[in-house]
Amino acid sequence: MGKLLKWLALFVLAIILVAMVAVALNWERFNRLLRVNSLFTEELIVSNFSAMDTMFETTTMPRGDVAATPLTGTRQPLPERFAHDGEIRGLADWMDQNAATAIVVLKDGELVHEDYFRDTGEDDLRISWSVAKSFVSVLLGTVVEAGEIASLDDPVELYVPELTGSAYEGVTVRQVANMASGVTFDEDYLDFNSDINRMGRVLALGGSMDAFAADLTLRDRPAGRAWQYVSIDTHVLAMVIRGATGRSLPELMGERVMQPLGLEADPYFVTDGYGVAFALGGLNLRTRDYARFGLMVEQGGIIEGRRIVSEAWIRESTTPSAPQAPPGGREMHGYGLQWWIPQAAEAGETYAVGIYDQYIFIDPERDVVIALNSANRAFREPGVRDGQIAMMRAIARHYDE
Numbered sequence: 001m002g003k004l005l006k007w008l009a010l011f012v013l014a015i016i017l018v019a020m021v022a023v024a025l026n027w028e029r030f031n032r033l034l035r036v037n038s039l040f041t042e043e044l045i046v047s048n049f050s051a052m053d054t055m056f057e058t059t060t061m062p063r064g065d066v067a068a069t070p071l072t073g074t075r076q077p078l079p080e081r082f083a084h085d086g087e088i089r090g091l092a093d094w095m096d097q098n099a100a101t102a103i104v105v106l107k108d109g110e111l112v113h114e115d116y117f118r119d120t121g122e123d124d125l126r127i128s129w130s131v132a133k134s135f136v137s138v139l140l141g142t143v144v145e146a147g148e149i150a151s152l153d154d155p156v157e158l159y160v161p162e163l164t165g166s167a168y169e170g171v172t173v174r175q176v177a178n179m180a181s182g183v184t185f186d187e188d189y190l191d192f193n194s195d196i197n198r199m200g201r202v203l204a205l206g207g208s209m210d211a212f213a214a215d216l217t218l219r220d221r222p223a224g225r226a227w228q229y230v231s232i233d234t235h236v237l238a239m240v241i242r243g244a245t246g247r248s249l250p251e252l253m254g255e256r257v258m259q260p261l262g263l264e265a266d267p268y269f270v271t272d273g274y275g276v277a278f279a280l281g282g283l284n285l286r287t288r289d290y291a292r293f294g295l296m297v298e299q300g301g302i303i304e305g306r307r308i309v310s311e312a313w314i315r316e317s318t319t320p321s322a323p324q325a326p327p328g329g330r331e332m333h334g335y336g337l338q339w340w341i342p343q344a345a346e347a348g349e350t351y352a353v354g355i356y357d358q359y360i361f362i363d364p365e366r367d368v369v370i371a372l373n374s375a376n377r378a379f380r381e382p383g384v385r386d387g388q389i390a391m392m393r394a395i396a397r398h399y400d401e
Contacts, residue, residue, distance in 0.1 A: 052127045053270075060267075063265065068262050068263065071104075076112045076399070096117075130234075130280065132282060133338040138317075140317075142256045155171065159173075167182075176237050178227065181228075196231060238277065261289070267283065268284050270282030287371050298369050347364065356376050
């Protein structure tokens, strides 16, 4: 009996030693996983959103030698109040209630307001989540205009053969850009087993985003029939861009979009374990630089005399073109090619949005651009998005008076 216990103790010790060695060899990945598990906790969410490079693999896009696009002007206060849902709201209270961390407002290309909250600052590189999708849209425009994608109506497998046999086979580039792929994808962030959360674990554990997309085999409906927000569609769009050009997304976006924008600081992408950019939501920039991107779009694809993409592409991508949402689906504003269009939009009015309330709001009629970063854990609550749009519209009108 004593001999058996001795061998059992040695066996347990061996298992412990193996586990310790495994943790030691993979300490960086293990530590990142621990950080990721606390990514959205109330105590850490604000600081985490400025430190994504401590939790995930990343790749930097050098800003290049282009001088920073100047953002000068006389600073002016925000309006004190705005109307939303039949009530007059205090704007400062609304921003605090919805955990704003930074806001930059441009009027006629000049900086008229800038503020940072919750111990963030102008040098922070903030994660923008799905705002990245609108950057991918601009890059897609450059690829189409260069003839590297022959037609938006080409099937995606023409550029990404590994999608043959997946749910994406036969889906066109346009349908993916419109979020009308018909691919089954559960976007419920509160469900541990949802597709979006399974995808997040693939990213956190160093798996392959490409393989995740190619392994999807189910569809809810035929492609092109109805709009349904499917984040992985944007990753497929990035796969198409990579396949069409033979270049990585950060390399191409850095050259064609980021460098000519005239940014203040090198942006970076979160990547998977294979160095592939998390195209649908892994972009990190300073808030001022998000505003510079918005300014370029507001000016029809040009900034400081540098043409990034055509005015025709900006107009096409920011015009509602997606089919209607399916019956019973979530209520939507208009959707173009990876851009949102608010209800009752004025000419050219559009926005990019990411979870936890990241926004780039563009009002060409009033020549106003607003970049907003937040850490709002209540972003899903009814009326929050409409309230944010109402607030930004009020800001645009205020500076146009």
